[in-house]
Amino acid sequence: MDSVEVVLAMLLAVVASGYLVRVLPLSLPLPLVQIALGALIAAFSTHGVTLDPSIFFLLFLPPLLFLDGWRIPKDGLFRDKGTIIELALGLVLFTVLGAGYFIHWLIPAMPLPVAFALAAIVSPTDPVAVSSITARVPMPKRLQHILEGESLLNDATGLVCFRFAVAAVLTGSFSPASAALSFLWVALAGLAIGVAVTRITTFAQHWLADYVGEENGSPILISLLIPFGAYLLAERLHASGILAAVAAGISMSYVELSGRALASTRVQRTAVWNTIQFALNGTMFVLLGEQLPDMLRSAADSVEQSGHLNRWWLLIYALAITFGLTLLRLVWVWVSLRLTLFAARKKGEPMQTPHWRLVLATSLAGVRGGLTLAGVMALPLALPDGSPFPARDLAIFLATAVILISLVMAGIGLPRLLQGLALPEEPAAQQQEDHARHTAALAAIHAIEGAERKLLLESTDAEIYQLAATRLIALYQRRLNGSHHDHNEAQMLRQADKIETRLRLTAMQAEREAIFRLARAEEISDATSRRLVREIDLLESRYR
Template identity: 75%
Template sequence: MESVEMVLFMLLAVVASGYLVRVAPFSLPLPLVQIALGALIAGGFNHGVTLDPEIFFLLFLPPLLFLDGWRIPKDGLFRDRTAILALALGLVVFTVVGAGFLIHWMIPAMPAAVAFALAAIVSPTDPVAVSSITARVPIPKRLLHILEGESLLNDATGLVCFRFAVAAAVTGSFSLASASLTFLWLALAGLGLGVGVTLVVSSAQRWLSQHVGEESGSPILISLLIPFGAYLLAEQLRASGILAAVAAGVTMSYVELTGRALATTRVQRAAVWNTVQLALNGTMFVLLGEQLPDMLRGAVASVRQSGHLNPWWLAAYALAITLGLALLRFIWVWVSLRRALFKARRRGTPGTRPHWRLLLATSLAGVRGAITLAGVMTLPLLMPDGTPFPARDLAVFLATAVILLSLLMASVGLPRLLKGLVLPEEPTASREEDLARHDAAIAAIAAIEKVQRAELRETFDADLHTQAAARVIALYQRRLDGGATGESAGQLRKAEQIERTLRVAALQAEREVVFNLARHRRISDETSRRLVREIDLMEARYR
């Protein structure tokens, strides 16, 4: 019963955090408020929730990563794939090496393998934390898409490095060839399984709907189950469940472009997923806060493991590691930019040098989150000979401190760093929307005229059809005053029914054109998603 009460308090804390952020006299970062509420809940119950990493990964990561993969703009993901892969692969390895040497140099009592394991688990950025922070910051869309893509893909690299660093600490040996093959299997098999699960489930659902029919809520429930199926299957086959969930979400966005789902289903599904995202995002940070009391109680042992007596050394270590991670990230981004500008000059194309504040913002936006916490909790308690795993409490405490400091730096620093910065205009979205609306309007008028001609062959109410069609083609003008012309109530109701039929036909034609433009990459899926939702809401009204 106490565990049920704890879950209810966590969900109430998520709700309360949203109100606290809005009524506070000064700007409060939402993740930090949720962490503070989690710590208060743990204090009220005299203990926090025992974090089981496997259960945590299963319950929280698949749906959130699936949704991020589903909603991330794919045109930006593929356009900036070189920069994203450089951050997701190269930067992680660079960070593991640089931070590993830094940690071992600062804390000689921590074995080198454990230092590299700690560096590996704090190297990947957290997609949930990145989304929570950047949602409240005026950041350029292209940079935002790069950060989102990086955070979705770099977990596999960091977790592979972490796994082999822990193995080296336990066995005392390390094989680069084995690590490389393992990484390839984790990445490629995880991506393939994610794509396959979504395609198979979507095809099966479509076949069953056509031949058997379905309940109205079935497509929504199936969309909620897909990420768990992809994650569990990948983990069962020793592949990356994280990448499988991401790949399943990306594939789902392409399945969505077929336009087979009903408008009402899409509207209801979006509401359900928004609620799931709010609850899981907030609960992750509340859960992180609930780990703090136990972490602080373990700080005494961590001080002894570090070889010092003054507990302030722990704060110094955590701050040094956090700043070191930001510095390594800044160096990587700066070198990558210089390399890109050099290549642009060699090709004879002018390169745009971004403002230095954007470079610094990219460094601060490398936020660590619950994935780091859950990963570091998987450190073994004992060595094969039965002795305690060296510096485990210290590694767990430092990882938690790095999460908090990176959240604090990004929450406080990014808004102030980007305040007043004139961002370059991004007219692409406006042009895409104008193109989609123009083509959709042409298709809608053609559909109205087609339905009107078909209806006129079967009815003698030509005047009513003409009046209704004129009103719809005029893009929802004020209705003509039918009462003034002496029309009966029955005729008005019939005219409304005719108009409703024409409107639905027009909206269906609009939506198909928008989907077609997105399939052929003439507009971004972000623009298409916004327009389709607008059309779906209008169709739901008329149905």
């Protein structure tokens, strides 16, 4: 099977996985089904796909992280920024230290710096894997947003730790001061570059569109290129390309609030991005499955590196490391929660203690994915003196096994852990939506009245204009009154249909502008505004 055929087979496997996960008798997580299909492709291909970590990072991570940053609710991200930073920074460092010493104690044949490198690359959760799991699990929205925010930001911490652990293996030395300064530059410069690329690119696009016009597909193509530009520029400046892609996506969500994009562009762009997200998410896990047979074959050589002859020790090591990571995460989450509750009570703030199952679910949701695989594959082949990098094959196998076991634990354990748990309602979100709909309806009525007066001056057929405007105002008035009763409506004339279409388009534009205005004033969340604007865009595309 040629390379092109392998790629096509992987895309077909992604499509097939969406159907298989619905017909299989067991409730298997979608990533596991895709990994199994990838292993099936490897069994029938004459040569496997050579996984170049740099190409993998470039092709898969920037668009997926950009989209996650674009769509993650910013009100939740900033509201829980303290908790997210604790998990993205504190938990990763805690895990690297705890898991590093544990791995070295468990496998004495693995040098301590290599154990720290392995612990660093398996410590950050993978945003793609987390999204794939949480999207199919009944989970409180706030917890889901915290997990997504953590997975978006903890990559930089883990990769910096990984980089310095590998450097310690190669040079035999480690400088904490240099590591701290490097982390600050990698993180802060990456975030700044991401914001700058989005702002400059969109400003240039709008300026060119105003002065010379643009093709219909240009805004969509530009949105696809922004994450790659931010990632490549950050990597060129030795900053975090991952954080640059995330920051570019978050910045893009604020650019969207200007309302400059056409309704048809937003609808088409959403469809394009949804397709890309589905294809890349699935291909990542199919590719992981395709790499799996070769990794299992190299596991036989890894047994000798671990100091044992029985291959079952590899499974014991993988299970022990995965459970150790889960236990460290549970300890951190529990201690962090207790400190938060203590601080809240000290300030006299009301604070509800989460159910123990939610705490355990937070620990179990630490899923690893393609980021861990690509990172561990980047381990050098040899030391500066030409000798083989110590325990490289063993580290790659253990990282792969941790990915698989964490996916199985989360995919199978989370639904059962949260089953029957009364999830807290979120009345604030419903109140925001009601407020936005009420404000948009008022804006639409005012816009219809203004357009009606203007049209009456342009035509002598006042009765038809009044009929169309009255019917449309009645529609919005029923929304204001909360009435959902059906009303028998008279047959409209063809002329009235055309006039009503014009009035509807005017009203929808006013609705959209009112919703954007509320979002800019932070009276509603960007998630609420995005959902309502999409409803209006879809309706407008029908009338146009």
